[in-house]
Each structure stands twice: as structure tokens, then as C-alpha cells.
Amino acid sequence: MNPLELVAKTLYSFNEKELTSQVLQAFGKRAETFQQYDDVAKIFFEIKDFSNAITYGEKALKNTRTKEEKYTTSKNLINAYNQNNFPDKALTQISKIKSQNPQDTELLLEETFSYSALNQKEKAEKLLFNLIKKPLPEEIERKAYHNLSGHYFGKDDIHTGLQHFLKAGEVEAYKNRELPPFPKWDGTVTPNQTIVIDSQCGAGDEIIHIRFMKHLKELGMNPIWTTTRKDIQKLFQYNGFHTELVWDNPEFPKNSKWVYALALPYYLNLKVEDLGQTPYLQPLPEKEEQYSYLKEDTNYKIGMFWNSGSGFEQAHFRSIDTEPLFDTLSKTKASLYSLQLPDQQPPEGYNIKTFDIPNRDFTDTYSLVSQMDLVITSCTSIAHIAASQGKEVCVFVPIMEYYVWTSSTGKSWWYGDNVHLFRQKKPRNWNEPLKQLEEFLNDRGV
Numbered sequence: 001m002n003p004l005e006l007v008a009k010t011l012y013s014f015n016e017k018e019l020t021s022q023v024l025q026a027f028g029k030r031a032e033t034f035q036q037y038d039d040v041a042k043i044f045f046e047i048k049d050f051s052n053a054i055t056y057g058e059k060a061l062k063n064t065r066t067k068e069e070k071y072t073t074s075k076n077l078i079n080a081y082n083q084n085n086f087p088d089k090a091l092t093q094i095s096k097i098k099s100q101n102p103q104d105t106e107l108l109l110e111e112t113f114s115y116s117a118l119n120q121k122e123k124a125e126k127l128l129f130n131l132i133k134k135p136l137p138e139e140i141e142r143k144a145y146h147n148l149s150g151h152y153f154g155k156d157d158i159h160t161g162l163q164h165f166l167k168a169g170e171v172e173a174y175k176n177r178e179l180p181p182f183p184k185w186d187g188t189v190t191p192n193q194t195i196v197i198d199s200q201c202g203a204g205d206e207i208i209h210i211r212f213m214k215h216l217k218e219l220g221m222n223p224i225w226t227t228t229r230k231d232i233q234k235l236f237q238y239n240g241f242h243t244e245l246v247w248d249n250p251e252f253p254k255n256s257k258w259v260y261a262l263a264l265p266y267y268l269n270l271k272v273e274d275l276g277q278t279p280y281l282q283p284l285p286e287k288e289e290q291y292s293y294l295k296e297d298t299n300y301k302i303g304m305f306w307n308s309g310s311g312f313e314q315a316h317f318r319s320i321d322t323e324p325l326f327d328t329l330s331k332t333k334a335s336l337y338s339l340q341l342p343d344q345q346p347p348e349g350y351n352i353k354t355f356d357i358p359n360r361d362f363t364d365t366y367s368l369v370s371q372m373d374l375v376i377t378s379c380t381s382i383a384h385i386a387a388s389q390g391k392e393v394c395v396f397v398p399i400m401e402y403y404v405w406t407s408s409t410g411k412s413w414w415y416g417d418n419v420h421l422f423r424q425k426k427p428r429n430w431n432e433p434l435k436q437l438e439e440f441l442n443d444r445g446v
Helices: 003-013 017-029 034-046 050-062 067-083 087-100 105-117 121-131 138-153 158-173 203-218 230-238 261-267 285-290 292-296 322-329 362-370 381-388 431-443
Strands: 194-198 222-227 243-245 257-260 301-305 335-338 374-378 393-397 419-423
Touching: 003 017, 003 034, 017 034, 017 050, 034 050, 034 067, 050 067, 067 087, 067 105, 087 105, 105 121, 105 138, 121 138, 138 158, 158 257, 158 261, 194 203, 194 261, 203 222, 203 230, 203 261, 203 381, 222 230, 230 243, 230 362, 257 261, 285 292, 285 362, 301 322, 322 431, 362 381, 374 381, 381 393, 393 431, 419 431
Parallel strands: 194 222, 194 257, 222 243, 301 335, 301 374, 374 393, 393 419
Antiparallel strands: none
């Protein structure tokens, strides 16, 4: 590890993201050689700052000296373009170098990603099916199968879809973590067997999958959900789901088995009709009382969430442009409420109410959502918070959609008719979904 990489990664590990970027930018401004530009680009990529990785990767490419440097740098740029949601630029670069090594499986995988991100799903799937016929390195094979999962979800074959999805998803979840100290559950039904459900996933995924505790109970087993989120533990416990906080170091029966939370419907061998489309989570009564003052607003209330601040590296794929969204909603007669956290305020010039709630957690957000007549959100946990309690919700679904939004019908099998999906057609462009939203609101006379 060179000194610049050591300093940058150390600062980044201390959560000094802005300072990390400043250090790299200062070095990048003084870079003159291929190696210097390339070092800065690679570090930016590793800390998930794909925009700057592209800036310095393009400078590195201009300073390459050999054919090998140009090829490797081009591949790095292609990866950064795709990660930053510029698949059109990735394909342009792929066309320039593909002939040099047409059997490069990493490059072929990036090509399939580019076509998927351009909403050319059939072409991407055809290329993926051809790719998996080749002898592949283990990681490339996992990613290829993972990317093919959407093909099966789109045909309502959730078992095969999840089998493919988990090939990379579960490996990634436990890449830097120890596995639970129990044998892994393989789906065998054993009465009174304790199943420890390990939720190494996002909060939205926890909300999606907690419903499957019911299936395990109906099979006569003893499911226990484990979480790192104290607020979610409290919410799940109130709704009748046995939940333990891992930081409390809970003890489990010695003959327990464990399962990855996202794998539950796979090992339960569920079909789409088994997923359940009725509400299954309700807010805490004390929080309902705390926010009952919102009922004094007798106008139609719309809660909005447009940008994920979770740190998820591909949040930019699903974040909505604020001004076009607010311009659309400002035409309504509704009261508008921001469901964003205080560090993400709506721009000035719009009549949008905000919530300044000290130490706000998921239980607060659940109750704020329950007071709304409609929730409009990007593809984040807010969509699942609203959908799981049966609230009417409009979800802006990005081209690279999460599997719970994929089906043969265009609707979601995971929730009922309270969920409305507005799908993106072009990368970085939400014009079509915004037009659909406007029509939706007009139809309801809002």
C-alpha cells in the first residue's frame, strides 16, 4: 500500500470523508504522470467516490504509455462509469477495447450491466446466458448468476430468482463477518427447532422479510429474529415477532440453526401467492399518540422521501431530482411533508413542512408515515415502511430495480394494491415517472 493510499484509507476509516477527498484532490491537482493519476482514481473508486474516480481515471487514460496500461485503465473506467450510472459511456469505452480481448469475462460482465442499466434487459439477459456457458472465475460466475436473477423474478419464479440472487448477495453479506455459531438451516422442517434469523442487511430488507416469521411458526418451529437496530427490535416485538438485539449477546438453544434473512422465502420454497399482500406491521401506540397532532391538518397529506442518505454506494441510482418532483407536487391541493432526516432539507421556495425530531428513529418514522394519506418515495426503506402498514405509496423504481418490484404484471407480489410503481425508462432521467405521478394525482383529484 503506497503512502497516499494508507493516509486516505485511514482518514476514511475515521469517517473523515470530506478530508479524505480534500487530500486526494490536492494530490490529484499536482499529478503529472499516468501512475499518479491512476493511484488517485483507484483510491477514489475504493472509497466509492465514483465521480472523482472517473475524473482522474480519464486523466490517467490520456497519460497511458503502453497498450496494457490503456486496456487496464479503460476497464477501470468502464467499471466506474457503470457504478456512477453512466452505462452509455461504459459501452462507448467497451466498444474501443473489446476486440483486444473478446474473451475477457470481467469486461463481458460489465457489458451486460451496461445494457441492463440502459433498460435493454433482454439484450443483457441474452449476453448473461451466453456468459454462464463459459468457464468463469468463481466471483464472475456468482455475479453473473446474481444479475440473471431479474430474468426469473420477471417470470414470477421467485425460487430460481432468489437462488441466483443469493449466489452473490449472501456471500457479500458475510464477506467481512463471522458466520453465526450454529449449523445453517437448509429448509428442513423440524417441529420445535429454533431458527435464528440473521439480518445482515439493510433496514428495508428487515421490514420486507420479518413477515416470514409467521411461516416458520405455522410449520411448528421457533423463529427468533436478530438485529443490530434497537428501534427495529422494539417495533418488531410490539407486532408479535420475537426479536433479539445482537448487542445484548442473547443466548440461544444449543441445537439452534441459522438462516440469512433474505434467504427465508427461498428455503421456505414460497411461490408468489405465498408472499402475503396484507399489512403486517403497525406503529407503536406511544408514537401514534406523540404524532397525533398531525390529524389537526384535515387536508390531504402527502409525505415525501426523495433521497437516500444511508451511505449505500448506489444511492444515486434511485435518488429523484428534487425540483421537478416539487414542481409537480406544488400543483396539488395537498399538505406536503418531508420525511427526510433533518440533514436533507427541501430547497427553498416550496411550501413543504419538515420534522425536527431529536434522536429520530425508525419508530418515529413509522408513525409519521401512518399519519399520511399518501407517501411518495424513491426506492428506499420508506417504501417498505409505508407498504408494510398498508398505506398508499407511490414508489419511483429505478431501471436497476430491486427484486421485490419485479414481476410479470408490473406490480409487486410482495404488497397489495396500495403500492403504485412508477418505473424509470432512461438512466438519470425521471421525466416519465414524474409524468405518471402527475396523472395519478389528477385521477384522484388531489
